[in-house]
Amino acid sequence: MKVLDYKQGILNMDGLIKKAGILIEALPYIQKLYGKTVVIKYGGNAMINEDLKNSVMEDITLLKYVGVNPIIVHGGGPDITKALQTYNVESKFINGLRVTDAQTIEVAQMVLVGKTNKEIVSRLNCKGGKAIGLCGIDGGLIECEKYKTVVDGEETDIGYVGKITNINSKVLQHIAQDEYIPVVAPIGVGKDGQSYNINADTVAGAIASALKAEKLMLLTDVPGIKTSGDSDDVIFEINKDEIYELIDTGVINGGMIPKVLGCIEALDAGVNRVHIIDGRIPHCILLEIFTNTGIGTMITNK
Template sequence: MPEALRGRTVVVKFGGNAMVDDALRRTFADDVAALWHAGVRPVVVHGGGPQISAMLERLELEVRFEAGLRVTTPETLDVVRMVLTGRVQRELVEALNAHGPLAVGMSGEDAHTLTAVRRTARAGGRPVDLGRVGEIVSVAPETVRALLDLGRVPVVSPVARGTDGRGYNVNADLAAAALAAALDAERLVMLTDVAGLYADWPHSTEVVPRLTAGELATLLPELAGGMLPKMEGCLRAVRAGVRGAQVLDGRVPHAVLRALGPAPAPGTLVVPDPAPGRVPGRAARDVPARRQQAPTRT
C-alpha cells in the first residue's frame, strides 16, 4: 500500500456484481480491512440496485430507469430503505466485522449527513419525472469523521433527507462523490460490473485508462445508461478537490487493492486538470470515447 495513503481517507463505492456474489463480497471486505490495517481511513458507500429491483418485482411494483437513475415512487422509496439498510448494509457490515469490530452502518438520513432536493432529468431530449430521487445539495460529514476518528469503517446507504423533510433515493455513485469531496478524500473508487469507460462501445471493449477532468467534461454529454452517473460523480469529486477518482471492475477479486497499489491501475482513472504549462499524459483525445451504453448495476 503506498505510504502516501496512510492517514488519508479513501471512499469506496461498492456496487455491481460484487454485491450479489458472496465470494466477491468477502474479498471486498478483505480489501477494506487491509486498507484499515495499513492506516488508511476507508469509507464505504453502497448501492443495492439488483436487490432493490428483485424486491420490487416480487412485490409487483414497477422497475423503471430514466437517464441512468431509478424512478422512485413513495412505495419504491419504502422498498429502497428496507433493502439498502435492512439487507444489503447488514450483509456488508457482517462481512467487514468478520475481521474485527470495524464497521458501523448508517444512512445518509442519519444526523442529516446527506441533504437533497428533488432531482430533475432529461432523457431523449425530454424532461422526465424521477419521483423521489434526490440531488445532494449539502453534506454534513461530522458523524462520518467521528467514526473514522474512532477507528471505525463507516458504511453508508445512499438515502438522503430532503430540504422538505421527506426522504429521497440518491444515486450511490453521486452520494459517494459528494461524501468524498466533503471528507477531502485522497481517492474515490467506484466498483461496477464493467472494466471501465469504454472508448468505442459497442464496437470495442478497449478501456480509456486515464482522463483529466476537462477531457471528461467534454465527453460527459455523450455518455448514457448506468455509466453516466458514475463518470458524473468522478468529475464532481475531482473538481471538488479529490486527488483521483476511478471506475473499475468489481468482478475482479481484490479490485480495490489493485487500484490503490503501486502497479498501473485497472479501470478508468480521472485526475485533476494539469497546472498551466504542464503537458497531460495519454487520455481521452487519444482514445475518443463514444456513447457509453454498457449495462451497469449500482
C-alpha cells in the first residue's frame, strides 16, 4: 500500500497544474501533426554534446509515440575530418563543400554509414524508438550525379560530390508510416553505382520536398534568423518575400544565405513549414513545434 501525504500534495499542486498546462498547450499541435511527416536535419553541436544528443533522441522518440512520423537526416563533417586525419589526409573545402577524392569518399561513406548513422540508430533504440539506418544507396533512395561548383565564373570539379536527381520516396514512406524511424546518411548513388557525398541540408530539403512533408526542421548552432547582424532578437516567423528583402539588405549573409534559399526551395516544392532552430538548446524540437512561441525561426510561403 502506498499512502500520499495530502498536505504535501497540496503544496506541490501548483507545480503539477503547470505541468498539465504544458501538456494542454501541446495538444492542438499534436492533433495537427498526427500522421504527418516531419523531416529533421540533425547536425551541429547537438551531435557533439552528450546531453544534447540525449535530448534530441528523446524528442524524436516522443514525436513518434504521439503519432508524428519523423525522418532524420544527419551530417557528420567533424567525424569525417577526424577520420581523414588518421590517414594524414587534409580536408579541403570549396564554396562550403568538401573536396572529395576517391579516398575521401571511401572514408566519408565508412564514417557516415558505418559509424555516425549506427550510433544515432542505437541511441534512438535505447530511448524506446525503432530506428532503421539508411543511406542513399539503399533501395536507390538518393539518386545523384556529379556536382560541379562555380569558382571565378568557371565550373570546377570537386570530386565525388553529388547533385540529387531523384528521391525514391516510396522507401521512406513505407518505413516512416509504419512504426519505424528512418535515419538517413547523406550518401547518394550514381547510375553506375558510384557513391557520392552530399550536403546534409540539401538531402533533408530534397527528402522533405519529395514527401511533401508537413515540416522541415534544421538544427543549427545559431538561434535562428536575427533582425540584424548586431542584434540578439530572433525573428519568430517570416515569409519568402521577407527573406529575399533581408538578403538584399545584407541582414541575411554568409552561410545563412544558402540555408534559407534551400528552405525556400522546400516550400516551393510543397513543404508546409520550415524551421531553423538552435540545436544547442535542450529539447529544442519539442519547444519549437509544441509551444505557442517556439524558439527559432519559422519560414512560411505567405
